[in-house]
Amino acid sequence: MPGKTYRGFLALILTLLSPWAIAQDGRILATGGVTQIEGSAGGGLVPWAVMAGYGAEGEQGGTVSLSHVSLADYRLSTVAANWSWNNRVEVSASRGQFNLGTLGIALEAPDAVLRMNTLGLKTRLGGDLIYGTLPQIAFGVQYKDLRDPTIPELVGAQRDSDVDAYLAVTRLFLGGAGGYNLLLNGTLRATRANELGYLGFGGDRNDDHELQLEASAAIFLNPRTAVGMEYRRKPNNLSFAEENDWADLFIAWFPNKDLALAAAWTRHGAIAGLENQDGFYLSLQASF
């Protein structure tokens, strides 16, 4: 095995050093998914077990992306970058900006914005999205840090930074839905984040990490276009307002390995006391 280790190490060094080796694309179109709102590769809402970009074994890949969610009373914009190596490890960073809109006016802070930075680390434990018998399985963590905790503390959050951990299982079934390729993903997340963390972490009602189930299903109409849905359960830590699960219906388009576009109709329920937060999600991703 030392030969193999040496080769792997050499491949890593070469990969990191050679700028012309940046566009590595040994994985099939769309198999890196898009970027979810916390910056990890996945659907728009849920992190999947896939690694960002198109790097296969011995290669690297990554993406940069912009996402925007426009709801009845809020807006959420995120910019994210992620990088993966060897189809094994993914590192991600994202910065999100949650505009309070109506709630800001009520709080007499009309321009109130909640900013959060998220650093993510994900590793593929085993299996593969397409080949072999095991589905792709990955473990990930997301460290989230709020820039200004004033409003979250006001509503009862216990801290302004915390870590989520998740286990994701993803598989693409070739021809699995009446001949069309079917992607299924299940993610189990341990979290105490309020509204992803924009309203802080933990609360007066509950201050422990709880397991939350997240799920995605998508059908590929052709190799470039997928339609699907996602569902994400969320904790309910703050007594000042009920927190609801989130869901979306999405369409994602991968015209080539450089670009991906995703659009979704999202259903966020009540956020911080304001009901019926339905809206639209748009995301643009460039891969390298």
Added chain:
Amino acid sequence: MKRLSILAVFSALVLAGCVASPEPAEDDRLYQALGEREGIERIVEDMLIRVTDDVRIAHYFRGIPLGDLRDELADQFCELAGGPCEYTGRDMREAHEDLDLSRADFNALVEHLIAAMERHHVRVPDQNRLLAKLAPMERDMVD
């Protein structure tokens, strides 16, 4: 209620996936959909033209008589698709063991096959049926 109905749709999708995924009984529907032996040969030829134009994997094909390879692969795909052909070439593992193929190489081949099938207007479900037959070979071809 909303939560319940969304979960119900998910379960239905998952079930649909499980029920729909097994291949239909062995028949020649896929063979017909691919345009029989002649159609398959055109697809394979298109794929090989793309492959030999791809710097990532073209070197594996250098020195191989492409006409023979096309006929061999067409026989193999034809047999897999339920057609009246017999693949007489070498065992997949044996044929590829010295090549040191990576999964990226295998994926590149798959991409060219998809492009060739699209070019020849093979319906998406039929494309996927052929890919599902070929995917298990990844294990034998990739180191």
